[in-house]
Amino acid sequence: MASTGSSSSSANRERDQAASDSDLVVGIATYNHARTAGRLVETIRAALTQIAPSSRARILVADGGSKDGTREWIREAASGDGDLVELSYAVQPGDVLDVPYHGLPGRARALRVLLREAQARKARACLVLDAFATAVEPDWIARLSDPIRDQDVDFIVPSYSRHPFEGALVHGAVYPMFRALYGARLRSPMGSEFACSPRLIEAVLSDPIWESESGQAGIDLWMAATAVSGGFRIAQVPFGPKVTDERNELDLSTTIVQVFGFLFSDMERRVQVWHRIRGSRLVTRFGEAPQDVPGQPEVDVERLAESFRLGCRELQGVWTEVLPPLATLQWRRLAAARLEEFRVEDVLWARTVYDFAMGHRLRVIARDHLLRSLAPLYLAWLASFVLELRHATPEAAEERIERLCLAFEAEKPYLISMWRWPERFRPVKIRR
C-alpha cells in the first residue's frame, strides 16, 4: 500500500509508528474530487480538534489517481498537518467505463485500503465519509464515532433527512427488502458513509468479497448486510439534509442492475441467515431527527406512468418469465388505468420484487436483461407512490413507507416458499 505525502516523511512516519494506536480515523476515498475534498478535509480537521483534541485522530485519504488536483487541494487544506495520511488505491480502466451507482470508481478497493489502514493503526473507530459531501456539520463526526468508541456499537450509519420522493429506490424497494430479509430497520442500507469498530473491520477484511467483481458496486450494501447479519451491534444517526456535489448520471436501469444485482446475489450468500429471520427490530438511534425536511421535488407522474406503459408493451415477454400470471394481469390492468386510478398495491410490488429475486437466482434469462426490465415496474410504483403522497405530511409519508415495509415482511414467506421450492411458481418452457 502506498503511503505518500505529508505523513510520508520519515519524521512523521516515526511519529505515527510511535503512536500507532489511533482513537479515531476518518477516511475519505477520492477520485477527481477537487471541488469538494479540500473543504471536507478542513471541516474534518476542525471537527477533530473540537471533539477530541487530546485523542490521536487521523484523516485518511485514499486517492485513485485524481488528475484534477484533488490531492493538492487536500494537502493545502491539511496545511502540512501530520494528521493527514495519504494512501492510494487502483482505479482500473473498467471502473471508469462502468461507474457504480455511488459514483466512485473502484470504491471497494478504496474502502479496503482505508479499512486496512485503520486496522493497522488499531483505530478504536473508523469513520468513512463521502468525498463529494459539501456541507458536513462538524458535530456529525462526533455523533457517528462516539457510539463506536464509547458504547460498543460496531456499525453506525447516518440517516439523512430526505423528502420521500428523493431516493425513492431506497425507500420503496431496497430498504423494505433489506429490512424484511435481515430484520433490521436500517434506513440507509446502501449508504456510503458509516463508522465501524475494529471488530467489524477484522470480520469484513477477512472476506473474499473484496476480490470479486460484484463487490465493486455493492460493497456498501454488503458492509451493512454483514454487520446486520453477523451479530454486530448496529445503530443509526439522523442528520439533516445531505448536500453533495454528487455527479452521478447513471440511468435508472443501470442503477437497478447494480443495486438489485448485488442485493439478489448477496441473498444467495446469506441464505441461511435470512430464511431464519422473521419480522424486524428497531435499530438503535442516537439523536433526534431534525425537523427541517427538504421541500417536495417536482415529479412528472405522467412521464413515469408513460414509461411504465411503454415497458408494459415492450417487456411483457421478459416479465412473464418471472411473474406469475396473476401478477402479470395486475400490471397489465395498471397499464390501462387512468392516472387518477393509477395505484400499485403493496403486496403486488413486494411480490414483484421477490419474483425478480427468484428470476435472478434461477437465471431464467440473462441477469442484466432481467434486472433492467424491473425499471418500468419501479417507475409505476414510484408514480403510484407520488400520486398517493403528493399532498401528504412528512409524518404521513413516513407511515406510508412503514406500511410498505410491513407488506414486504408479510410477503416474505412467499419469497421463502419460492426459494425452497421454485418450480411451483416458475413458468417453464419445454425445449423441443
Add this chain to the structure above:
Amino acid sequence: MRLTSSAADPLWYKDAIIYELHVRSFFDGNGDGIGDFQGLLQHLDYIQDLGVTCLWLLPFFASPLRDDGYDVADFRRIHPDYGTLEDFQTFLAAAHDRGMQVVIELTLNHTSDRHAWFQRARGAPPGSAERDYYVWSDTDQKFKGARVIFVDTEPSNWSWDAEAGAYYWHRFFSHQPDLNYDNPRVLEEILGVLDFWLSMGVDGLRLDAVPYLVEREGTSCENLPETHAVIRSIRRHIDAHYANRMLLAEANQVPADVRAYFGDGDECHMAYHFPLMPRLFMAIHLEDSTPIMEVLAQTPSIPDVCQWALFLRNHDELTLEMVTDEERDYMYLAYTADPEARLNLGIRRRLAPLLGNDRRRIELMTALLFSLPGTPIIYYGDELGMGDNIQLGDRHGVRTPMQWSDDRSGGFSTAPPEQLYSPVITDPVYGYQSVNVASQQDDPASLLRWMKNMVGLRNLFRVFGRGSIELLRPKNGKVIAHVRRFEEDVILCVANLSRLAQPVELDLSVFAGLTPIEMLGYTAFPTIANSPYFLTLGPYGFYWFELQQREP
C-alpha cells in the same frame, strides 16, 4: 506448518451432501467410450447445480480393472483410460472453485497382484522386508476364524502363488493380495501415498475395507486392536501435516464395532452406517417403523467431531451382511423377484428398481436419508431414477453410463455404442430415452428437480448434519417421527411408511406454543398445544416442520 484445505470449516463434512460417482461412468470427454476426467470437468456445473457439496470418486488409479479399480497397480498414477495427473489436478481445482470438496479412495488393505510391490514380494526371499509387504504362509489353514466375504467367487482367503511357492492372504478377490501391516515399511509406503494426494489438495480419503488390515490367529481378523493402531497412526500423520481433511471408514460391521473406528475422535472422522440402510428398505416394505427405530436405538453415540455417512445405494450390492438371517431372507423375498439380482450377501440393484420405480417411495426414502443424523450420499444417477442391468455380472449392472440425454448412448459418449466400457440402459422404463438429465431439467415435476430442491433445502439447515435426534413414538407404527435440534433450530420430521394415508397423534406438549412451519412450502400449521397433535399423511407422505416461536 500444516497444509490448508479447500474447506474453511474443519467440520465441513458434517454439513456436506456427498455425490458418489465413477469417473469411468460419468462422461466421456475424448470419445473413446470410457468416462474420464475431461468429461467430469465438463459436467461439474451439473453437479454444482444439483447442490451437492462434496464429490466422492471411485478408484481411478492405474489398475488392471479386475475389480473396477479397487485392484490398484500404482497408487500414484491415473489410469490412462481416465486421463492424466494434470487432468485430475485441473478437475480438483475446478471442483474447489465451485466450493465443492473432493474425496478419493485409499484402498489401503490390498493391492492388485500386478502392483510392483507384489511382483517384487513374490520373488523376494522369505523373511525379507520386500517379501513381507504381503501376508504369506506355507499352509492355507491359518486364520480359519476369518470369514470369506466374496462367497460367490472365492472359496478361501488363501491362494497359492507358484512363483513364491507360498500361499498369500486376500480378504477379497484372489488377485487382490492383502498388505501386511505388521511390516512397518508398508505403513510408511501408504503414508507416502496419502501425502501424494493430500498435498495436491484432496480433501478426504475413503479408507476402503478398513477392518481387515491386520490378521491374528484365533480371531475373525476383523476390527483388531492392531488395525486401530494403524488407523491412529494415519490420523496422527494427517493432523500433523494437513488442516481440515477427512477420513471416511468403510467398515461394514455392526454398530458397536463401527463405533470403534471413530476412536476418541482420533481415528476416522466419518464411517458408513451400514446397518441403517437395509433397515430403511425393510421398514418401507413392512410399512412399519420398527426396523428403523431398532437400529437407531442400537446406534452408539460418537465423538462430537465425528459423523455417520448415510446412503441408500452405492456402487456395491445392497449389502445384507449386517442383518440377521431372518431379515436377510425377508429382504431377498421382498426385493429380489429375480434371483440374478442377488450377489454375495446382497442385492445388486439401483434405488429406483428396488423401489418399484415408485416416485413416492423414492421421495420418502430420500427424505428419510436426509433427515436422519449424518451426511447423506447420493449415488450418481439415482437423482434421475436411473435403472440397472443385472445381466452384466458382478456389480457392473449398477455402474452403467450416466444418462445425459436421449441422444445415442444417452449422450454419455460419441464413440460407437459397441465401444462403450458398458452398455447403456435401454429398457423401456429406465432406458436413456426416457430417463435422462436433459429431459428432467426441462420438466418441473421431474425427480431431478425434486432432488435439487431437497438438496437445497437440506443445505439450508445445519441441524440435519449436526443436530441431535429424539425419536417420538407414535401409536401408529406406520409413521416414524423424530425431532432434530441444533442451536436455535428445532425440526420435526414425520414420515408415513405406508402406501395408504395414515393418521398420527404426536405428543408435542414439550413444544406447546410453537408453530410448526412446513419446510418445503413454508406453510404455518396450527400452533402446538398441550393436547395431542394430529396430523394426516398421504401415502408415503412426509413432513418436515420448523418449530417456530411466532409473534402473537
